Amino acid sequence: MEFAFTEADAAFRSDLVAYLEPELAHWTRSEFGLGSAVFTDFSREFVRTLAAKGWLTPHWPVEYGGGGQGAWQHFVLGEEMWMRGEPRGPQYMNVNWVGPAIIKYGTEEQKRTLLPPITRGEVFWCQGFSEPEAGTDLAALRTRAVRDGDGYVLNGQKIWTSYANEADYCFLLARTGTVADGRDGISVFLLPLDTPGVEVRRIEGFVGAHSFNEVFLTDARVPAESRLGEENKGWEIVRRTLAYERVGAPRYARAARVLDGLAEWCRNAGLLADPGIQEQFGNARVLCEAARVLVYRVIDERAKGKEPSPMAYQARAAMVLAERAVGDLALDVMGSEALVEHSPGDAQFRNSLGAGIAAGSYETQLNLISRLILELPKG
Structure with a gap:
């Protein structure tokens, strides 16, 4: 069996390291602090430089703004970034699983609208999964999305939502079926966090700068076009998403x-x-x-x-x-x-x-x- 990287992937790593060593010589995540304003500002600028070099989404299909290079080049990028404390900040969520989920399950309008800002490094996303009584058991979540005309009305609460205070969008799980439906009554929503009725509150941590938040949804109205995939079929998306996230x-x-x-x-x-x-x-x-x-x-x-x-x-x-x-x-x-x-x-x-x-x-x-x-x- 051959365990070595291909010549193309090895060359990509070499070019990447040659760029990162001087670029990040004076940056360490431990000094800036996860979630701090300095860290976030640095990340926003840094990912734009990566995007300009085609290194933010090298594994995405070319038609969606990527480099079409496949899974291994993507992981070479991830290793080199995490080795240096992950200077992309929350962008690793965008490029690792939010974008690919939209590519696989999104409508053409969702792809056209939401993917280009990710490939340019212009937006942050956060993950609205855990709830006060549904952390490890996502099937028990209670946040509701009720169909109302040409949209949905969201009510509920999310917790431990990293970067929600800085994010532009939330990859949100909500129940569109009954509690008895369990996993079969969950849908995914691509929620702009400036939507009226959405409130973000800080959760202070003890291991560094602030990064966790609670997200409260009070009669937050979103159009039906913000739902990702079919109604009540969100668990398939979640299962695939979590496998990428792990x-x-x-x-x-x-x-x-x-x-x-x-x-x-x-x-x-x-x-x-x-x-x-x-x-x-x-x-x-x-x-x-x-x-x-x-x-x-x-x-x-x-x-x-x-x-x-x-x-x-x-x-x-x-x-x-x-x-x-x-x-x-x-x-x-x-x-x-x-x-x-x-x-x-x-x-x-x-x-x-x-x-x-x-x-x-x-x-x-x-x-x-x-x-x-x-x-x-x-x-």
Whole structure:
């Protein structure tokens, strides 16, 4: 079997790295802070430069403003971005799964209107999935969309909505059927956040700058044309979307780079000769590599045009373990210095806290693995 990247993908990575190293030499996500105004402003400008070079949506079809390069080049881009702290900010959602969902399920009018601003790096999207009583169980969501003439009236609440305070649109789930319908009564709406009746409220966090929000919908009216796909058929879109989201953030790439930095720190501190520390480094490296290989299996399925499989849940769980292992290692070897704000230890520990929550909790991934891969009975 041949595990190497193609010459074209390797050349793309080389060109990308040559551009990113000087471009991001003075930027680190840990200094700007996830969700901070400085971080968001930087991201808006940065993605426009990527778009101008054709590197924001290289994997999209050419007819929709992409480069037509396929899944692997897209993932090369993702690895290099996440290795450097993801300077695209929320744009990775736009290009990884919001845009592809619109390409697959959208009307020609939706594609014509919504895709070009994404390819130019001009808009932010957020994800309106979780609710106060429907976080890991999306089928229990209560936000309602009631048909009224040529549109819908939305009422409900979303929570933990990253970047909603900065976003232009929300990829929103709402119930158009009855609660008894479960998954069969859910629809997807492409909601402009300046719609009357939409209110965004901050949720203060303890691991860095503000990024989470609540979104309240009070008699917010949207045209029927804002619905993505068929009414009550949103779960198919959600299932595909979540499969893309699970591996859309290759966190292992950043964890592996932090691990290299920690090794250099230990070498300078005279700690790297300690067999116990060597073992910790070895374990963390194995977890990073295992996560990478599992993610590559998912990307290989995508590149071959296969339907999303449960392998994405394995990959997602493995990335959480890698992030946590490197975070724990940083605290162990750096001691009190890991508590210094913006230090590698501080930054990695903060990242590892969020790793098991963002894009679906770690525990939920384990439940899905037990049910869909191991085929274990429900407890």
